[in-house]
Amino acid sequence: MLIERLAVIGVGLIGGSLALALKQAQQCGTVIGCGRNPANLDTAVALGVIDSYSTSLSEAVTGADMVVLAVPLGSMRDTFAAIRPHLAPQAIITDVGSAKASVVQAAQAELGTHFPRFVAGHPIAGAEKSGAQAAQADLFKNRRVILTPTSDTEPSAHARVTQMWRETGAAVEDMEMAHHDAILAATSHLPHMLAYALVDLLAQSASHSEIFRYAAGGFRDFTRIAASDPQMWHDICVANRDPLVQILTAYEAHLHQLTQAIQAGDGPQIKALFQRAKQTRDQING
């Protein structure tokens, strides 16, 4: 068995699904959950996602050989600081945050001698639903999990976290953390900003009730991510600020070029852009 005692800090969709997947793979003895919402934790126990829980971080991590932080990015640093005095000497620590440089920085600042056994990770799995009741054992099957170990990371800790995610059915790979953050800014964080800004702009229009009445399927697909958790996305904006501002700025310039081409009636430029985009998008399934 890979893990004797798994502590899941934050039993939501991601943390809960990881626990379920590891139990189903019989790679995990006991799972203890930790969180601030007893109702959610009761649900998690009732659904068999976790075996028991504590609302105390120190209790939750005591004796755990694997500690998974599935908390919002803005809570990472405080969580590292709170668990450090209670970690077992050989405990491995990992996280699931969607920006990595800020988490690694916080871990380095707060985990002290435990830092070499911290392995930063990011499962790329949809998160429109939330809470323990949304957990599913196959959430990570055939999905990608990116790990961003540093030169300080102990190879054995890295190997154990890699193996943990493989047991969920995920494809695990390593990436340099700045590179991860730039890729995620482009593929995930930027689209969320564009969707939030669009819905907010239209909501402020005098015709907003009409606007949404006439919205068709394409609009619903396009704006679905604007229903994502505002606190979580606020935290991502703070944690991944520089890569996000960089890609936003590039996007603003690119969009402005298109606006100018439309204004000028520059048919060839407009059509060339649409053709390049379609050609690229056609290569992505789904």
Added chain:
Amino acid sequence: MLIERLAVIGVGLIGGSLALALKQAQQCGTVIGCGRNPANLDTAVALGVIDSYSTSLSEAVTGADMVVLAVPLGSMRDTFAAIRPHLAPQAIITDVGSAKASVVQAAQAELGTHFPRFVAGHPIAGAEKSGAQAAQADLFKNRRVILTPTSDTEPSAHARVTQMWRETGAAVEDMEMAHHDAILAATSHLPHMLAYALVDLLAQSASHSEIFRYAAGGFRDFTRIAASDPQMWHDICVANRDPLVQILTAYEAHLHQLTQAIQAGDGPQIKALFQRAKQTRDQING
């Protein structure tokens, strides 16, 4: 029976689905299709979407009591000019273009004495698939169709086009054409521009193959409309230029405010924007 002889100019998803729906409702005698692609028209006959076809506009509209233009916006004017000499005196003419002012202007310029029997229309129905083989009789069921009659429009022509779309199961309503064009610029044309610009920007990145490899479900939903037909969307940009440039400019300013808030680490402003957007998006189903 509402229509004796229906001429569908452009037998694609929209034109074909309209023909199928009217046949199924037994509101249509003969359907003659017209287009430039004989293979597509043969498919349409084989599937029972149309009864026969001609690649000649004059042949197709001769004797028709209802003529539907389901051609790209950029072809509207030439089509109006080509059919005018062959229209029956009482023929009603309508279209399905997703911008209305430019079509009405073209009809006014080209249809001569037939203009009072032209009723501009726009069925708001998804169009990711195309061609006659994508036609489905229930495409318009419970969807909205907007008509933009002018003060010149004959009430009887307006009533017949209204009834035609009701027979497909659609909810039909009238709208002032400039208002239609502003609403559609916001809910449909703007999101397409944003998705095209995003995919094109990322395709130019040095890491583009990686970027798309790590794209998750949210990205796929968000960018699906970037696979739409470039020629059709080029035509929309030309036909609906002013309303589109206006909303694009407003969007650019709104996005830039968000970028600045992220750059400045202005948590409250970021979170307030996301919360307003989520609250609005949560009110839209699907």
